[in-house]
Amino acid sequence: MIKYLAAAAALKLFSISPQTKRFYRHLGNTVGQQRRIRRGLPPQYLDRAKRLLALCERLDAARPGDRLLELGTGWLHWESAVLRLFHDVEIHLFDVWDNRQLGAFKAYFRRLDEVMDDELTTDDTQRERAHALLRAVLAADSFDDVYELLGFQYEIDARGSLERFRDDSFNLVFSCNVLEHVDRESLPRFIADVRRVLKPGGLSIHQIDLGDHLAYYDGGVSVKNYLRYPDKAWKRFFENEVQYFNRVQRPEWLEVFRQAGLELREEEAVAADIGAIAVEPSRRGLDDGDLRCKTLRLVHTKAR
Numbered sequence: 001m002i003k004y005l006a007a008a009a010a011l012k013l014f015s016i017s018p019q020t021k022r023f024y025r026h027l028g029n030t031v032g033q034q035r036r037i038r039r040g041l042p043p044q045y046l047d048r049a050k051r052l053l054a055l056c057e058r059l060d061a062a063r064p065g066d067r068l069l070e071l072g073t074g075w076l077h078w079e080s081a082v083l084r085l086f087h088d089v090e091i092h093l094f095d096v097w098d099n100r101q102l103g104a105f106k107a108y109f110r111r112l113d114e115v116m117d118d119e120l121t122t123d124d125t126q127r128e129r130a131h132a133l134l135r136a137v138l139a140a141d142s143f144d145d146v147y148e149l150l151g152f153q154y155e156i157d158a159r160g161s162l163e164r165f166r167d168d169s170f171n172l173v174f175s176c177n178v179l180e181h182v183d184r185e186s187l188p189r190f191i192a193d194v195r196r197v198l199k200p201g202g203l204s205i206h207q208i209d210l211g212d213h214l215a216y217y218d219g220g221v222s223v224k225n226y227l228r229y230p231d232k233a234w235k236r237f238f239e240n241e242v243q244y245f246n247r248v249q250r251p252e253w254l255e256v257f258r259q260a261g262l263e264l265r266e267e268e269a270v271a272a273d274i275g276a277i278a279v280e281p282s283r284r285g286l287d288d289g290d291l292r293c294k295t296l297r298l299v300h301t302k303a304r
Helices: 002-014 018-039 043-059 078-086 102-119 124-138 143-150 184-197 213-217 231-237 250-260 288-292
Strands: 067-071 090-095 152-156 170-176 198-209 263-271 293-301
Touching: 002 018, 002 213, 018 102, 043 078, 043 102, 043 170, 043 198, 067 078, 078 090, 078 102, 078 124, 078 170, 102 124, 102 143, 124 143, 143 152, 170 184, 184 198, 184 250, 250 263, 250 288, 250 293, 263 288, 288 293
Parallel strands: 067 090, 067 170, 090 152, 170 198
Antiparallel strands: 198 293, 263 293
């Protein structure tokens, strides 16, 4: 619990001013990139690639010429770049700040180039295409060069607003471990905007991490330790702006998407052992499955 509390205190300190926030992001990009290059491609990234490619294949979600929008594209544009290796689609990358890491990007995709034939289920034509694109991408000198090669559009909006995108613009809107960072109060409007920018018949595919992000600094703490704390205590002692997460639970996520007018097509709730934690009173109405839900994968569609 000491590491958990120390992480909470440090992240609150980094959140106190624009200057400390900028320093946090600079530090995170510098140290984070070095760590990612040193550790190499994590197995979970390969799992994410396999899952997304299989899902898009099964749902026919990335047809030639389709326009896609990735929310919170992060350090590496992992999902978007993987999709683009195998599909002739146009992808817009959207984020709230620039935390791109070209060195880590190249390290991860260099490793993907090495293991792709064994790890990904693709035919010979797809593999040859992907390897050729990767050779060009890995020779690029900047992200701008990468975007030109892959046809990406990279866009930043510090407010996290999708208002720049026209109605009915995209065939697919997707994200991985991003929506949990959207401000809780803004979430209904944000998901309504996801629906707005989708074309009729378009798909919304999201993986949401419901774990306690502070617990990732302390392996001895429950992965959903935040369930102990009422909102007032959480905001005062633990919530921060540089690694904010909204603590929204599975039933609330399903309701937010329903209220936005998106139709649920598929759901996968991945449970975790959360230990014998004392759940604070306002969350005791959640059943055991919802309390233990650690990862939520949702596919919705916009009615034609």
